[in-house]
Amino acid sequence: MVLCPGPRHLAFPCNVVPRRVATRAGETSGQPVQIGIGVKQGGTFSNATLSGRYGVTMYDSDAPVDVPPLKGFHSEVVTLTSDGVGNFTYSGNKNTDGVSSAKSGSGTYAVAADGTLTLSSTGGTPHKGSVLAGGSTFILASTSGQPVDIGVGILK
DSSP, rough: EEEEEOOOGGGEEEEEEEEEEEEEEEEEETTEEEEEEOOOOOOOGGGGEEEEEEEEEEEEEEEOOOOOOOSSEEEEEEEEESSSSSSSEEEEEEEEETTEEEEEEEEEEEOOOTSEEEEEEEEEEEEOOOTTTTEEEEEEESSSSEEEEEEEEEEE
């Protein structure tokens, strides 16, 4: 465990996979809990960089202010298959407040030359993120609307 820089010059405990992926979680009394994920940037990228089957985990919350604690939280574990030309499908499970249900769908993605990833599920929330050089890992976060979520995908 190491300390990673956080907002307002605070330090948070985080785990670092050497030269690849960093994760961060932090909490200050009376403040929101924060979770962060990062990947090393650099390299040349295209849609072909993201090709194959990825194990993906997403965490989100769409809890309104008046919901009691520990409600409105979701986690997903899916397999996402990308075709290397901008299309993907996924299937797996979603847990909402302790209730599991099957989840599947499809959509499109684009990987810019700098590794920026844009992913849009059909009828879903748009996401942006980054792809690690070589395409072994990607990170995502929602860019608008509800739910607010964050996730990571690792090539199987």
